[in-house]
Amino acid sequence: MVQTAHVSAVVWCAAGSLAAWLWLLLCQGGFWRTDVRLPPLGAPDAWPGVCVVVPARDEAAVLPVSLPSVLAQDYPGRAEVFLVDDGSTDGTGDVARELARRHGGLPLTVDAPGEPPAGWTGKLWAVRHGIALARARDPEYLLLTDADIAHAPDSLRRLVAAARSGGFDVVSQMARLRVESRWERLVVPAFVYFFAQLYPFRWIGKTGARTAAAAGGCVLLRAGAAARARIPDAIRHAVIDDVALARAVKRSGGRIWLGLADGVDSVRPYPRLPDLWHMVSRSAYAQLRHSPVLLAGTVAGLTLVYLVPPVAVLAGAVTGSAAAAVLGAAAWLVMAGTYVPMLRHYRQPWWLAPLLPFTASLYLLMTVDSAVRHHRGRGAAWKGRTYARPEAVPDER
Structure with a gap:
């Protein structure tokens, strides 16, 4: 019995x-579908100005792989890069300056805001400083990208074309994470699978849909939408800042899009289970x-x-x-x-x-x-x- x-x-x-x-x-x-990608798009009549903001803390090891790809963006409009050194102890800022000197490309400014005040995460404090520097250039768009993200040469061009043609205030791509070690192969694809299960990409871009999410490694954000949603001040304590950013923009009336990336790759290794x-x-x-x-x-x-x-x-x-x-x-x-x-x-x-x-x-x-x-x-x-x-x-x- x-x-x-x-x-x-x-x-x-x-x-x-x-x-x-x-x-x-x-x-x-x-x-479970993986076909939500940036579509092939035509060029806008005029390419808007873009400022790229890269928060970086102790990233000297990965910058030689990622930063040259950002500086080498083939973008027809005005663009420049602001790398914000978030209290690094490994010479991140010096490495970035040397890479810019050696590789050339888009203009690079390296600055450091100091330690974040109470109530701020270090990354968002660095992003705030980078956006403040960018505002002096009056860009129409901000590209927020992590220091471990490498971009294909046409990445910025495709992001801006998608935002312009689709009328989106946020266009974000889920970077392809590294899968080389045994544990990466076992764990990493599931990480993105579980994320998509929580935040189905096909719902995010629908007008009127409540689902909101972004992938913090690659977020093209309209500067006007950032000001309207008070980004990053409104989310200053968020640990999961990408989802918080998307929710803030959507709450303020903005439109967002998220999909899987082709040509946007994370170069950070996670070789061991720990x-x-x-x-x-x-x-x-x-x-x-x-x-x-x-x-x-x-x-x-x-x-x-x-x-x-x-x-x-x-x-x-x-x-x-x-x-x-x-x-x-x-x-x-x-x-x-x-x-x-x-x-x-x-x-x-x-x-x-x-x-x-x-x-x-x-x-x-x-x-x-x-x-x-x-x-x-x-x-x-x-x-x-x-x-x-x-x-x-x-x-x-």
Whole structure:
């Protein structure tokens, strides 16, 4: 009787998981599709001025790969680059100046605003300083790009053409992250897959849609929209600043677009599992608004959606329950099928798709670890700084 009850529970959980996957497949904005890309566009009548703002903290190692690509942008209009050194201790600013001297290209200004005041993250304080410098040039657009992002020569041209033709205030591209080590291949494509599941790209660009998100590595922002939305002051304490920026712009009446990138690549390596673990855990609990209730719901949801299918297949094989095995296998098949397009985008083999439950279990543990770190006072830590949740910082006006 007890074993029968256990089998019945597994069957119901497997059925719930399959129902969840069918709903995600049909009703979650086609999150699994990878065809939301910048379309080929014609040139505008006049190319507007653009200022590129690059916040950088201890980035001397990656700048030789990324910064020359920014300086080498083939842009027909007026453009220049402002690299803001956010308290680096590795000579980031000097490396940037030497690269500009050696490679030439767009004009480069390197400046440093000093330590951020209470209530500001270091990156957003650097962005604020960069935008202030850019305003003296009166650009129509600002390109906010991270120091580890390399751009194809036509990247800026295509971003501006998309913004102009589509009437968007934000055009953002999810940079292709590095996938060279074994752990990167296992974890990185899933990171983008989970992001798209939370923020389906096809919903973001729709007029009237509530979904708002951006990818912080590459954000073209209309300067007027930034002023109207009070960017970055309105989001000064945001750890997940890209999503916060998109929400602020959309709330102020702006239109946004987000898609996968071709020709925008992150060059930052995450070769070991601890490197990837820290990348995720430093902000996962902030994504849940530091809420124990949302954390519990996330753990339960990840368990039902990602872990139940393989458990049901195994339990069905052990107990002889065909229903558990079939329902679990069906859910697992839908899961793997929706993951294959992202693996193809990252040029990875399809056979990694069935391993998604294992990867999801890692993300579950990373999320729990993020909450534990927060409650131990280590919160969102990045390059020597730890940020409190927004309620714990003073509200400066």
